[in-house]
Amino acid sequence: MSTVNSTPSDAPSRDAAARAVPDRDVSAYGQVRAMIASGELAAGAWLRETTLADRIGVSRTPIREALNRLAAEGLVDLSRNKGAQVVDFSTEDVAGLYDVRSGFEPHAVRLSVPHLTDDDVAELASLSVRMEAVVANGGDMDGLSALNAAFHGIFIERCGNRHVATALQAVMRPAVVAHTFRKYSEAALRRSMQHHAELVAAADARDGEWAEAVMRTHILAARNAAGDAPSPR
Amino acid sequence: MSTVNSTPSDAPSRDAAARAVPDRDVSAYGQVRAMIASGELAAGAWLRETTLADRIGVSRTPIREALNRLAAEGLVDLSRNKGAQVVDFSTEDVAGLYDVRSGFEPHAVRLSVPHLTDDDVAELASLSVRMEAVVANGGDMDGLSALNAAFHGIFIERCGNRHVATALQAVMRPAVVAHTFRKYSEAALRRSMQHHAELVAAADARDGEWAEAVMRTHILAARNAAGDAPSPR
DNA sequence: GCATGTGAAGTTGTATGCAATGTCTTGACG
DNA sequence: CGTCAAGACATTGCATACAACTTCACATGC
Numbered sequence: 310m311s312t313v314n315s316t317p318s319d320a321p322s323r324d325a326a327a328r329a330v331p332d333r334d335v336s337a338y339g340q341v342r343a344m345i346a347s348g349e350l351a352a353g354a355w356l357r358e359t360t361l362a363d364r365i366g367v368s369r370t371p372i373r374e375a376l377n378r379l380a381a382e383g384l385v386d387l388s389r390n391k392g393a394q395v396v397d398f399s400t401e402d403v404a405g406l407y408d409v410r411s412g413f414e415p416h417a418v419r420l421s422v423p424h425l426t427d428d429d430v431a432e433l434a435s436l437s438v439r440m441e442a443v444v445a446n447g448g449d450m451d452g453l454s455a456l457n458a459a460f461h462g463i464f465i466e467r468c469g470n471r472h473v474a475t476a477l478q479a480v481m482r483p484a485v486v487a488h489t490f491r492k493y494s495e496a497a498l499r500r501s502m503q504h505h506a507e508l509v510a511a512a513d514a515r516d517g518e519w520a521e522a523v524m525r526t527h528i529l530a531a532r533n534a535a536g537d538a539p540s541p542r
Numbered sequence: 543m544s545t546v547n548s549t550p551s552d553a554p555s556r557d558a559a560a561r562a563v564p565d566r567d568v569s570a571y572g573q574v575r576a577m578i579a580s581g582e583l584a585a586g587a588w589l590r591e592t593t594l595a596d597r598i599g600v601s602r603t604p605i606r607e608a609l610n611r612l613a614a615e616g617l618v619d620l621s622r623n624k625g626a627q628v629v630d631f632s633t634e635d636v637a638g639l640y641d642v643r644s645g646f647e648p649h650a651v652r653l654s655v656p657h658l659t660d661d662d663v664a665e666l667a668s669l670s671v672r673m674e675a676v677v678a679n680g681g682d683m684d685g686l687s688a689l690n691a692a693f694h695g696i697f698i699e700r701c702g703n704r705h706v707a708t709a710l711q712a713v714m715r716p717a718v719v720a721h722t723f724r725k726y727s728e729a730a731l732r733r734s735m736q737h738h739a740e741l742v743a744a745a746d747a748r749d750g751e752w753a754e755a756v757m758r759t760h761i762l763a764a765r766n767a768a769g770d771a772p773s774p775r
Numbered sequence: 776g777c778a779t780g781t782g783a784a785g786t787t788g789t790a791t792g793c794a795a796t797g798t799c800t801t802g803a804c805g
Numbered sequence: 806c807g808t809c810a811a812g813a814c815a816t817t818g819c820a821t822a823c824a825a826c827t828t829c830a831c832a833t834g835c
Contacts, residue, residue, distance in 0.1 A: 358817070368790045377607050381614035383708045390796050390817055398705075405703030412645055470638030472631070472716050475616040477642075479712040483705055591787070601820045623787055623826050788825070795818075
């Protein structure tokens with residue numbers, strides 16, 4: 310980070326969820342988001358405030374705040390006086406997101422690599438290893454999504470401009486609920502993990518151009534693996 | 543648009559503010575945002591919930607929703623148990639946003655032009671004329687920002703992918719509060735208005751490539767006019 | 776004089792009650 | 806039998822009250 314909020318004490322609430330791997334976020338927002346990410350709340354499902362409030366064990370007020378924030382982030386659709394429902398990602402939506410990411414994220418990576426601390430690289434490496442472990446165990450694709458979001462989030466947060474970071478987060482977030490990893494083939498998963506490892510290597514070498522190239526490869530491969538042909542431009 | 547929300551009846555509340563020119567948005571969100579855009583609430587100023595509630599004439603509840611949304615959009619900073627303050631855009635922040643926009647918005651424009659209806663083009667033309675009128679009268683730069691946001695918003699909303707639109711809106715929004723037009727020279731303002739007129743012409747001709755080129759020119763010129771040298775890459 | 780602890784004031788976080796709006800069922804009428 | 810209207814139900818929007826936390830001032834001890 311650059312300008313504001315460098316002390317750990319006054320971390321804004323949204324950083325707590327955006328940062329690294331959310332070790333079970335206890336906030337209403339975090340819980341609702343986790344339900345969406347896990348598929349417990351399916352696409353198109355209505356989110357009733359009282360239902361969620363009862364399930365999470367708080368009143369409607371924090372639930373409403375969570376829904377508003379999720380709506381601002383594009384994870385739920387709000388209709389006035391009718392309620393919120395989980396967004397439904399069409400194939401075109403997902404393809405569009407990959408288009409945007411392929412244009413921006415490599416750039417962000419090149420900007421961020423020079424700013425990475427040794428700790429950042431260590432965390433990237435850790436996340437990469439943990440993701441490989443999940444894949445090796447044939448495990449939990451949604452957990453993998455969370456780790457993946459944390460991995461990519463590190464680059465985005467360190468890109469040197471907080472507003473650019475915010476905008477890029479807006480592009481990244483929907484990926485959490487799109488369940489793209491579930492569509493991956495075994496080979497595509499393995500390739501994706503290799504890209505992560507190579508990104509760690511490039512980051513460790515502080516080679517922004519290398520990292521940028523790998524990231525572009527990574528995203529274009531992902532667009533294919535998610536089951537979408539390259540969109541005509 | 544593709545999947546959800548094609549009927550006009552159930553338009554989500556945030557569309558009301560994002561759409562076209564907000565003819566004085568009466569929602570708490572709209573009012574607070576207008577205060578920020580007008581400079582009535584300066585950068586760095588603390589936003590006290592009770593103060594805003596009294597001034598706008600509602601209770602704290604809708605104020606809190608507004609602040610949460612503005613925080614998600616990156617227009618205010620939230621600190622838990624401390625409150626919200628208007629973001630302070632550094633020169634680097636603005637430059638970074640122009641970098642991002644120069645990368646994406648031309649692309650979005652090329653995608654959107656084929657989708658534009660005659661009504662869309664007419665509205666673009668109307669906005670362009672109104673902006674020229676403001677400049678000719680030497681008038682209100684913040685009003686100009688609003689018109690400009692509406693102008694660019696039309697292209698973004700019609701780009702064919704709602705999530706791409708959301709992401710680009712995230713990049714655009716800060717421009718409203720950065721008061722960039724105030725820094726423009728007379729010549730830069732005039733040039734900017736010419737770009738708008740040419741964008742209308744390209745849109746009217748449904749020539750996406752032309753529009754894309756003009757938009758790239760427009761943004762790069764704006765980056766300069768806002769007082770920033772091209773950022774080193 | 777400086778650091779530290781304690782208290783009060785102010786502000787945000789949450790819960791709850793009520794009004795307004797939307798939806799669905801049920802009944803009557805053509 | 807189909808259509809429409811009216812009312813009951815469910816849900817959201819807003820206001821208010823209280824609890825928790827932060828911050829600032831002031832006094833106290835070193």
